Amino acid sequence: MTNSASSQTAARDICVCLEWLTPQHKEQIRSTALPLGFTPHFFDLTEQDAARECLQHSEIYYGHTPALLRSAPATLQWYCCSFAGVEPYCKDPTFFANPNCLLTNSNSYGVTIAEHVMMTALMLLRQYPQYQQLITQREWANRLPFRAMRDTTFTLLGTGDIGQLTAQRLRAMEVRGIVGLNRSGRAPAGGLFDEVLPISQLDEVLPRTEVLIMSLPSTPQTAGIMDARRIALLPKGAFLINVGRGNALDQDALVAALRSGALGGAALDVVEPEPLPQDHDLWEAPNLILTPHVAGNMIPGHTRDANVAMFCEDLGNYAAGRPLAHLVDRSRGY
Template sequence: MSRDICVCLDFLEDHHRTQIENTAARGGMSVHFFTPDQREQALAFVPQAEVLYSNIPALLQAGRQLKWYCCCYAGVDNYCAHPELFPNDECVLTNSNVYGLTIAEHTVMAALMLLRRMPEYMDRVARHEWTGGLAIGSIHGITAVLLGTGQIGQCVAERLRALGAARIIGVNRSGRPAPGFDETHPTGELDAVLPKAELLVMAVPGTGETRHILSRERIALLPERAYVINVGRGGAVDQQALMDALNAGRIAGAALDVVEPEPLPPEHPLWETKNLLITPHVSGNLTLAYTRDRNVDSFCEELGNYIAGRPLAHAVDRTRGY
């Protein structure tokens, strides 16, 4: 009986397919590739597959014999919230921790755009108005608080450090140290570090625990000069409280790449909130060649683990949510 891998993704190039096939061949496995528009064929094939590499919940549901589902995204909150998607309790879920670089570049860009008052300058430019003079800030010398110290947080920390940030404070569930941070604190100490945050970067997974973790009360703890950047999940922010704080000038500005709901409806008040830079969930994604290459690298590395019978490095604790 052949051991089959079902791959259904829209971003693969020939060299990716060869790389996956070569890795699979070393374990005597064979790979069947589908694109998302070959959904019916993929659905017909997946019941016999042992491994699925995709981002389509319906395929997972149809995979009666799956032992491993590799999701090509980093955020797998939807899968963790819906155990019925897994037709087979033994099926291990892994996510792809390869978005750090692109999300960190987005974060650096957004931080500089906020610090340098670009939303205001771009309004002027849209009106064909040539006037300068706005007081600006710098990453050099800044104190940043990063809520989330995983792969994304670490890539952000590395870049803020290189650009001269004075102090980089990490906050995570347990307070465990993470590379690139001057200090790390458990979530329980978040209230104590927020008053220091000139820049607050949020890169936490969407779980019950992180829901509205940036609450109205915590927004009130931020200094007036603070900028907030969220690249994790929209639900981590009390969005109404953030809109209120921005419109009242209680904090200096924010950049949201994730919101609630997505897609954001055209009439939503968030679009017209003061000093808010909105981007349509594009900080990560597979739009960058580097990320696509690392995604396949990461799957192949993990496939090596799978074939050798080693534990999967990016296995998700579905009850914890990440």
């Protein structure tokens, strides 16, 4: 990591192009930047021409617009992406005129994604899709069996921000068990998991999984990880929730497992490709809760607050020449 630019003495501009900043957020960025010798310039998404102009002399860009990034000259030292997923920028070096440009992402979506996971897990366990179908037909039928979250064992494929925030919430529901899976098999601090295993042991964990929650980043290792063979390792009636990346899952195999009843249900907030093509089988797969990639919605206030706080934290690190807390390893992809 090189922060060579931080020793420059010329005007140090920050181009901020975001659609959701409040006056308070702008003031927070300004009062962080000015004492450090930086000047922030704010643009809405409708002001991209002005933002492009500003980027020509900016050291830092905070936003999420790929075309703006491409327009930045080699003097750009740091791109703070306001999104969590930055794999396109890792795969394609032509985004950066400066090959050493630092890249950070913004994992401020964990809480709202964890809330989405809790919602869909409860809906699946409590047979909400089936009850809703009966209600649509004006049938007051209250004998469908369902499971309580408290009686259930969860497997979290991915123990990062989302996995940990989800585990914390599942604990409060007094669930029967939580198994975590990640690359290293090392347990994150906090004791939230009953057991943490390396992903290499996934095949052993799936047969004892009642609800599988996938929150994996998109990397070559995670693409297609839940293939037809592994879906078939889940016990009959198990549930699968994916809030990571759509390509981690064999969608055709999922549809087949839902149709046959091998799986009790599923909830997908991410699919491949997005938007989902009009003739895709997922639209009408039985017992599937489909949402259009909204789990990490940016609108909730705390998500935006955390996003700005992360940028300000790393601006302090950048100015002081310290490692950036949210730095992305461009070779690893997250």
